[in-house]
Amino acid sequence: MDELAFIAALRGLPLHPGAQNLRDDCALLEIGGETMVLTHDAIAEGVHYRPGTDPADIAWKLVAVNLSDLASKGAEPIGVLIGAALIDGSARFVEGLRDVLEHHGVTLLGGDTVRPQGPATFGCTAIGRATTTPVPARTGARVGDALYVAGTIGAAMLGFRAGDGAAYLRPQPLLAEGRALAPLAHAMMDVSDGLLLDASRMAAASGCTASIKLNAVPFPTDLSTDDRAEATRWGDDYALLFAATIDAVLPVPAVRVGTMLAAGEHPLLVDGKAAEGSLGYEHG
Amino acid sequence: MDELAFIAALRGLPLHPGAQNLRDDCALLEIGGETMVLTHDAIAEGVHYRPGTDPADIAWKLVAVNLSDLASKGAEPIGVLIGAALIDGSARFVEGLRDVLEHHGVTLLGGDTVRPQGPATFGCTAIGRATTTPVPARTGARVGDALYVAGTIGAAMLGFRAGDGAAYLRPQPLLAEGRALAPLAHAMMDVSDGLLLDASRMAAASGCTASIKLNAVPFPTDLSTDDRAEATRWGDDYALLFAATIDAVLPVPAVRVGTMLAAGEHPLLVDGKAAEGSLGYEHG
CATH class of the missing domain: 3.30.1330.10 (PurM-like, N-terminal domain)
Structure with missing residues (x-):
């Protein structure tokens, strides 16, 4: 099983x-x-x-x-x-x-x-x-919401490869950011298993399709362009992924990485196309 | 360590x-x-x-x-x-x-x-x-308290030996008994690691010496006299051990197995003598 x-x-x-x-x-x-x-x-x-x-x-x-x-x-x-x-x-x-x-x-x-x-x-x-009611769930994203990321995507992968692994072994949970964002987040989760997988999970839970633009994802500056696709499928970054209105006034730094669309054939589009292969770290 | x-x-x-x-x-x-x-x-x-x-x-x-x-x-x-x-x-x-x-x-x-x-x-x-305040701790036993057991001591050992193991594998937590006893228990704990070890722990935590009478311990009827000493050192029975006044009116069946004395040289006496050897299941 x-x-x-x-x-x-x-x-x-x-x-x-x-x-x-x-x-x-x-x-x-x-x-x-x-x-x-x-x-x-x-x-x-x-x-x-x-x-x-x-x-x-x-x-x-x-x-x-x-x-x-x-x-x-x-x-x-x-x-x-x-x-x-x-x-x-x-x-x-x-x-x-x-x-x-x-x-x-x-x-x-x-x-x-x-x-x-x-x-x-x-x-x-x-x-x-x-600290806020309702507590943001995975299920609350709405069609037309923007999808945002607080934190970066890919530092854990770089740390793992480098073998020193501070980012991989000593992740920094974004507690203050989470508290600041909770009142305006319709849905929120941490990116533990990969941005694409976790975004597709939020979309599925919310009855939407997540549309993500790869070049909008907040990668670390030392991540090469060739590694971007892999970094979006790598977990352990513990960034926060959240859905909120497109005109939300964000109280902490976060970047918009996409949009929640009406549910289509796939729960996730990357640059307008269905993502192929494994989207991230599937347990067990 | x-x-x-x-x-x-x-x-x-x-x-x-x-x-x-x-x-x-x-x-x-x-x-x-x-x-x-x-x-x-x-x-x-x-x-x-x-x-x-x-x-x-x-x-x-x-x-x-x-x-x-x-x-x-x-x-x-x-x-x-x-x-x-x-x-x-x-x-x-x-x-x-x-x-x-x-x-x-x-x-x-x-x-x-x-x-x-x-x-x-x-x-x-x-x-x-x-359900009661204060919540009974390990530390609350008082000199002069009686020590009581609700449940039996030794059924897990018999089950383990027999290999069918209902008592060993399917212990019955005494939830209703615990709620009924909490208002009058000065100290209470479950007997997970052996009656003697757990009684000595309660005594040490409370600054007392526990004095236990072996023939007062509630053994299962099918436990032989020869096995009594070992059964008091065997864990996994999940009986409740508690200290309360000697004239406490017990709301559920429980038997008095001993007395809390002023702290002496040993935290535990069995039939008046310091218990020797392992008192029960010491982890790790």
Whole structure:
């Protein structure tokens, strides 16, 4: 069973209304007049990081990818629970955890440890507080909206190739940007699996077709023109992709990369044509 | 770095006040006048279940051990987030997840999937709502309190030996009992790692010595006298251990197994003597 079939099977279980039918990166929980935003992402050796990676970088990435999901909902982080594999270099894991928590002003709430019998898997649950209502979902984009990106697309790919990997291993969740954008975003998500794949997911969830112009995408200045197509299919950048009106006054830097059209034959057009091949990182 | 050293290192990080200095099974989060109770436990192949275990039983155990932590705080479960390994038999995993969620009236909030490169690790975060204030912690036992157990000690061991393992693989979190007991429990925890180990932990956290009478422990009727000592060192029963006044009027069946004494040389006495050897299941 692949990931999509598994998630489809999970949709037949008793779901919390805030699970949003498992079609968003976060769950919403209404408590005492507040809306809590919850997300759980796991990362595994050999899948999300290479064997031999500095455990400090594993810890950073583990927390950062979860905070990025909160950022995409405009949520203010409260704390994280960590499911930590006890591996060689756990002291470095704790150092990386300190770095990422202190950098983002987040606290540790608790967790668990497991001594793995093979390649390690780490889990993190991040809990935040919504700062705007409604919380922007994947499903809210409207025909005629502009599609925008805050952050850049391609830095993680360059970092991975260079082998130093700050951008790949130490992504920066755009928490302040997410909070600033949430009130005007009709739909928002982080670009974790590739711009084209994530844009097509937002379009499908919203009943639209996303039309993206490649030369409008905010690539890093050191990305060559030849690498642009690949960079739009590469994940791990943790930029924010959002849909808003074409005349939205943007409170933080973001660039328009396309338009939401009425749903057509394909959920995604790139420079007017249906995108071919893999659009990004499909799990499992 | 073993589990205790790792957790000690985590205590140097920015902790949420509700993390209770990582000395409890759950974290507490005050939101809008409510207290949320949060826990995250992971289970791993070869550690918490045998290779070849029916994935439906893995799913049950994964959720049940987390619900048991909520039970020990008297919390009413709201939902769970699952970090699921995609393994052979994922359809059975979904079936077991349905069983445990429906049995306990709990909903799925969300989660993530990972395709493991070796033995699988599964994570679960359970979220509940406190039903009493203060929420019983490990630290609240008082000198002169009686120590009680709700549930039995040893059924998991018998199930494991028998190989059918309903008690071992499908533990029953005592949610209703926990809610009923929370208002009168000075301290409460679930017996996940062995009665003696968990009692010594409660005693140490509360600054007491726990004195337990072996023949007062509620063993299953089919447990032989010879197995009693081992059963008190065996985990996975998910009974509730709590401290309350000796004249407490118990709202649900529970038996007194001992007394909290002023802190002495050892945190735990069994039949008046310091317990020797391993007290239970020490992780990592």
